[in-house]
Amino acid sequence: MTGDGQARPKPGQGASPGIWPASPLRTVRLTKQLRLDLERLVQVQQTPRGGTLFGRRQDEELHIEYLLPSGPRAQDVGEGGLFHENVSFLLGTVAAMSVVMPGLSWQGYGLSLPRGWPYNRETLDARVQEAGVHGLIDDARPLLVVSQVEAVVQVAAYVLRDGQVAEVPVCP
């Protein structure tokens, strides 16, 4: 059963729903553990994987602590393409997070691309726009893209500012 409209959660829903960040996003900061997890993930996966980012906003920095699956494992990517939304699954994830980690909220979307997956500026911009259309990211909640370029794992973050794709530096 999938639903739409009134039940659909928005990014940022969680610890401080409805509070819009006063300052623009300047830096995305990952925890050491998350960085390790992302590097491991992109090295073993065979197909693109999507996930939801959970973290907290601190002024101009977004601290991301978790990238959780965006759907049941067998259906991570498939019908509907890269941003196939699994609303029920997402609601379950957000519900668990709000109880177990009430200080964190949904702060964007993550995309991990296996080695060899097409990755150039054009396809990237298209993905960011697509994520925006699905309401998964905006100017404060980024799309985190994890990829492997010549054996080096890269993590980049992109937001949508007035319809344009803008990159936000990621540390580390």
Place this chain on the structure above:
Amino acid sequence: MSLSLTRAHHRFLGLQGPAPSQPDEAHEALTAFTLHPEALKTLHQLLLAPGLLLSGPLYGHSWQGVLHTRLLAPGGYAWWLDPDVPLALDERYTLGYGDAVQALCGSWIHWAGHWLVAAHRQWPTPEEQLAWLRQGQRDGLVDAAHPLLFMGWSEGHLRAEAMSLDRGTDEVWTLEVQTDPGYCAPGEATP
């Protein structure tokens, strides 16, 4: 992070083979049941006002025959569950919830049973309990290792008991429910 296959994955994704065995002490027969603070908080919230019949998975870990319940999770997004199905579960919601619990708490906190609160929030009669236990058994939600936690008001006091059905004899057995020391016991006045 890598997540291990859980009871929920086996159930909802139709995986073959035996369900994953739970860590360590889970094979020991259950003799007691403890509600930890977060679960107790949920219990109080559930019993605040009458409404729909509510049920869902409970998450915890077993240690030396005691099931320590940490979380009482919804069965799904309430408006999308079929109100005529007593132990209705939204499979994707449950997978999402369970995966998040596993990612945050580790796989030692697992789907260890089920909970239920009647629409009127009163303590159910033995007949009602038996009917729900049978339903739970039929649905594969209730067995010797996975009890059903009933909660409700009984003569002005909060009451909670974890029960299961013996598959062979059809006998109902009850686990003593304790709460984490330092918190209100069921039945005491809530703040």
